[in-house]
Amino acid sequence: MTTWLSSKTDDTSPLVIALQEVNGPVLKIMGYDGYAPTEEQDSSTKTALYVRRGTTHVQLDTQPWCSTTLSVVGCRLEVSPQRTILVFCVYVVPESTRNKANKAPVDLSFIPHFRKIYPQDVILLCGDFNSQHVAWGYNKCSPRGRRIMQDASAYGLTLLNTPQTHTRLGQTVHQADTSPDLTWSTRPQLFQWEVLDDCMGSDHFPILIRFRTAGFLEGRSYQVEIGQDASTVRTNHVGVPQGSVISPTLFNIAMYQLPRRLANVPGLKHAVYADDVTVWTHQGSVGEQEDVLQRALNIIHDYAMEAGLHTAPDKTEFVVIHGGRTTFAKQEEKKCFKLHIGNQPIMRKSTIRILGMHLDENCTASTWFQRVTKTSKQILHALRRISNRTRGVNEREMRQFVQAFLVSRIMYGLPYHPVNRTQIIKLDRLLNEAKRMVTGLPRYTRLDALKSCSKLNNLTELIDMHIHTQETRLRATNAGRYTLMLLGYDINTLPMLPNKTPPWEITVLTDGKPLPLNMDPNQRARRLNYAKRHARATSSLPMTERVVYTDAALPADGTSNTCYATAWYDQTNRNQSRRYHASADAMYSTRAELVGILDYLEWALEMSPQTDPVHHRVYTDSQAAHRACANVLYTDPVLQKIRHQTRLLRECGHDVTIHWVPGHCGIPGNEKAHRLARAHLLTALARASDTPSTFLATPPELADPIADKHITKQRRAAYLTAVGNPLSIPLLPSKVFTRRESVLLRRIQAGTLLTPFLLNRFHRGDTPPPVTGLCSTCNCRADLNHLCWECPVYNPPRLRALATIKRGPWPSSLRTWACPEPSPPDRAIEFWRALIMFLQDPAAPPVGDRLRDSHKIQAIQAAPT
Structure with missing residues (x-):
């Protein structure tokens, strides 16, 4: 067993090891903490429990239940931030006809004892029970076996064993293989029970218990209804793992009528996502609020029963939030709330968690602050071990680690929790400690210098930009605008959202291939190699393939971006065109590049009756424009026109595909289009009498969510860069210095x-x-x-x-x-x-x-x- 464990890595080694019939002191296993029923590790014991080091756990006091016939040891361990389990290892002395004491009933009362203390924890009970019952593969039921089965049922335990699978190997020809080793749990759907083939020198087979991914919807029946028409009832033979992409979608389909019923309850607010339902109210007296919530719970329970689902009272909880200082009257009001779901009482908590956000009954952020502070200190401790001022991970990677593990975790909940000034200061101190780890600067460094060297912004700056970015994101959808309205924002002044194109009407513009990586302007060699491959590929195309390059030119000063020029060059037929545009608003480069593509497609559609059907291969040197064409959610009006022109061309027998090429890498067609656009812009700006095309002077009443997101992203990056370097200290290059x-x-x-x-x-x-x-x-x-x-x-x-x-x-x-x-x-x-x-x-x-x-x-x- 020890040799087998030493061959395992940290990822494959068992989380817990439960041993029976130790008959000696607790042995030491490398990488594990061993526990016995008594605190004396050197004394002889029948059971031992080993927990992998690094796992948050604590031993349970099971000594009062240990006797001459029963030995039990238990631990409480945290397997994830959302789940804690109680693991018990049991050994029962075999029934002996000579010793009547061995026939005494097995006392399993420690199960309800610890379940009362930890009602939310999952219990896993395993061990050698040395009792017979038909439920686990024996031909008869002994008195002890019947008593164990009765107690297990009363305590809510379910047997994980497969009756046909034996766990003990017979030692003589007169002994049959038996199953004295049992595994019980209060949540059997979480575990997968398996018996290994190798006894490893013992007469008992090792049992491996894994956490399983629950398969939902398998074996269920479904029926599709459209209006008054309904399909036949079919059975689903494929399970959907919880947490997969399709699982929330199926739950949303099953729950889509529930919001309509909850909307009929006056004074109630609700939110439904998959199998999570949140309801709340803040109007009326205490009694009225209780009635509103109870009515909502009844609706939820009835709807779940109609849909073939079941509510989970053990997972359902509520909190009564009072603002201000806690008083005796407020405590009495909280005790008055009594809620039930399906005739099962709901437990009132001092804090509840909804999608990662903790709501405290005193309207503070204490719970979230304690959790994030503890986690942040653990992250800092881990980062401190991989780098110091003389060796280890360099500055760039350390900055990425801090942003990915620490800053993101803090910023997930900080903008939405009511933190006070003291809590902000403490979190800033943790971030300053991370900045020192990134740069290697000492503690006496001035904060402005520490900020400039680390290139990490303060939390207040990140909060401001996070809220601004979130507002921009919410303005992009109708549901988001409704949320803004609930928060007190005036949404009547916002421009209308564009109509979304149904998925079956979306015109595909690209070939679906992702853009090559590491093609930024600094990767000159890679861009030149890509340009050479492109030249070889386009040189051998047939005449039915038309190679076209497009480009756009904006003023170099960046102050007059309301005017710009576009150009395209047909490398196959040597055709070319250029055009000068003006926009009502400031133009950004991505939309200008899209306008260049649109100019060519309009010309191609105009000339389509006079030409044979060909494949138009349109090349742009803008990665952002190519990504916009590949994004089916992009609602830019220019892109909508590109899709419309492409659809018309395909109806005429032509085909259109948009590709990307690196700019300024010696590709003749791309260089020609660039020179045409730049020269036409300079000529048009020099001529005061030039009449610009106002084709993009669109009225501002139609919103452009993608453009707003792009502009907000640019402003966010510019703002954080400006305020994040007050002393103008340059960034050190990566992989140059030790x-x-x-x-x-x-x-x-x-x-x-x-x-x-x-x-x-x-x-x-x-x-x-x-x-x-x-x-x-x-x-x-x-x-x-x-x-x-x-x-x-x-x-x-x-x-x-x-x-x-x-x-x-x-x-x-x-x-x-x-x-x-x-x-x-x-x-x-x-x-x-x-x-x-x-x-x-x-x-x-x-x-x-x-x-x-x-x-x-x-x-x-x-x-x-």
């Missing part, structure tokens, strides 16, 4: 690199101070700027380092040396390498680790021996 070098550069940029001046300030209370804070040569403050830039003693190593800079002039100060202009990037990297070389020179000033190590050596030498 972790130690990156931390050294960050400490110079933030002004926190250890110097004699700082060390003197830190030990100002000491008498005498360990070092003097003045330069011995210049008799001025020995800070970072003086030692690294001004002091003439260190001119030789400084000049040697500056001499390695070949691109452009030398820096004019330590600030420009540590924080150069980010473009071109090679010049900035050259500056930083020269700075690192200067500080690593043996003749460099004593700063950083060199000063700290020399101070430690002096302290050791001064210590008495």
